[in-house]
Amino acid sequence: MKLKISITTILVLILGLNIYAQQALFGGQNIVSPEINSDNSVTFRFNAPNADTVKITGDFLPPEKIKTQWGIFDGPGKALLKKDANGIWSFTSQPLESDLYSYSFIVDGVTNTDPNNVYMIRDVASITDVFIVGGGKGDLYNVQDVPHGSVTRRWYDSPGNDMKRRVTIYTPPGYEESKDKYPVLYLLHGMGGDEEAWIALGRTSQILDNLIAQGKAEPMIVVMTNGNVAQKAAPGESPKGLYKPNMQLPHTMDGKFEETFTDVIKFVEKSYRVQANKEGRAIAGLSMGGYHSLHISRYHPNTFDYVGLFSAAIMPNDGVKSKVYENFDETLKAQMDNGYKLYWIGIGKTDFLYQTNTDYRAKLDGMGMKYTYVETEGGHVWTNWRIYLSEFVPLLFK
């Protein structure tokens, strides 16, 4: 009987396997990257003794102006790392404003993830490493030592699309133990996104946990839908398997999602203890999700007391035929006449939809439809959408 195998032996063996695996898969690196320094500068390290150049590209670096066939865009900047005697390349940024940032390395011209950073987020078809600098709004995006809500991925029936569809639902701390009815924010993603976008890149559960703990937001349920009605679920979460995602999907802006949105509401109001009335409903979204929020709240013009348009697209294409887009002015006027508590518009000064939003505000002004307007720096980026969510949520259900 050799039952008393030493725990140390077991540890060494298991660690041995792990060290081996790391050596085999990740070049035996045992370095810290990224390291957030006390002054909020950030040091990045990459082990590549034989590389000729290692660069970093990310949204925390001064943007590069890149001219495409459609115009000039601000892109993430690049910086060169410096190699030490051990073959470890490193770069330390300027002190950074508090935020969540994304980056990648470029090793001899080939883009690479950071093997020392396990925190990655998918945005459409791209995966990038992320890090959070605290001390400001980034503190809202970090998990803090506060009560935490629950996050559930589940499936609901959408008869209007003849399919079961996946949805991500945040319930606030205390929901399960309570007997109260909670208000609901429907939170919609942009083009190429899905029911994982707001919870991952949007840091929705962290923002809600933190705002609720600070007493700045009412406890609420947040329903993060999938606005691509041709999809049952996010890439990898449906019977389509582990396919390569793409940006262009059919039926995203043709009225079908707006028309069938009542399927989502019915599911939520049947399945959760919610305030199933206009006072208890908010809808907001980014880009295409802002477009959806605009049209859903207008097409169902007495359904939501709170509407948020974050860097929203506004008008449908002339060629799109859907009853949802007929009678635009009449339904918008009906929404106005029915009354609401908040119609919130946020956009960045360099957003490519800035002019479109300016025109839409002029239209609202012309018809006397009240709204709250927030203009920020920057463009069509997640940095802004996290800010808009953080500013919008405290205004709800008061």
Added chain:
Amino acid sequence: MKLKISITTILVLILGLNIYAQQALFGGQNIVSPEINSDNSVTFRFNAPNADTVKITGDFLPPEKIKTQWGIFDGPGKALLKKDANGIWSFTSQPLESDLYSYSFIVDGVTNTDPNNVYMIRDVASITDVFIVGGGKGDLYNVQDVPHGSVTRRWYDSPGNDMKRRVTIYTPPGYEESKDKYPVLYLLHGMGGDEEAWIALGRTSQILDNLIAQGKAEPMIVVMTNGNVAQKAAPGESPKGLYKPNMQLPHTMDGKFEETFTDVIKFVEKSYRVQANKEGRAIAGLSMGGYHSLHISRYHPNTFDYVGLFSAAIMPNDGVKSKVYENFDETLKAQMDNGYKLYWIGIGKTDFLYQTNTDYRAKLDGMGMKYTYVETEGGHVWTNWRIYLSEFVPLLFK
């Protein structure tokens, strides 16, 4: 008024941004990798026109024997890709057995993820790309067109550890609409794992959905705990922030998790409609989680009718002091005498814990304690743990 901005313009602009982002971050690649061919061979592609060599390493390649200071291990093999005229490197594997596989590229000696594959899974401190070959057991790991359960991340109170702790809970299709009480499988991870391990690498929700749909498993709740009681939650999910995970954590095998496991049970039986009795409880785990399952089920010797030890560590270190490990033989005998329906042991022939498990079976034989034994090919790997889960679950709650 220029409200009628063309949807095409918007699309082009948004796509432009995206294409730009991909170009900036991922070298403008627009290729498919991995591609699973009709004969279940798999083609991998990597765009690196200026690289001298591109290799692939993964667990689907013939293993390499690697000698470490602790002995010889089977490691993932390597293969060389071949460059075409466009600078795209590619490699096609042999037809592969149906399974979930992991891989990485090695570009001029530097390990890289696959920029064309967004499906990655973290295992402790490593992230690798994954793919699934169907047509066999891999079909259990893929999302199929069947009813889907819900997966919730939530927090429970553990007074025994003086903290709130995070847990992942699978509820089967129909749970929310039902009034039935459901049995519960407590499913425990190995060293370096956490409450994300079984749901990600273990494909638990897919396996359960599929086995239930096939009528092979009873609908059950699966509770995936965090067995590292020094941790509130998985890396990145606690107030510790986005730190670099490591394998070695305190208090993982010192009796504290076993002792305080009743906190988890109390929470589950208070919060869910469950069969709160021995007949309705199963516990199983891999490696360290098998060790935990053995000791929890013995220390609370009349609590579980079903126990699963998957590649389990068995005995504590001589130096560890905990009341949980006192009276081992007496409590094991008490567990036997109290009766149970299944004591299931699974291990691979080349697992480094094989001999330990052989010795433990001899001990059980010696005391007349009945068990079911399954011996597979292979070692201490997730391939086996998914198989063990798939074989164990149909035996429960019949």
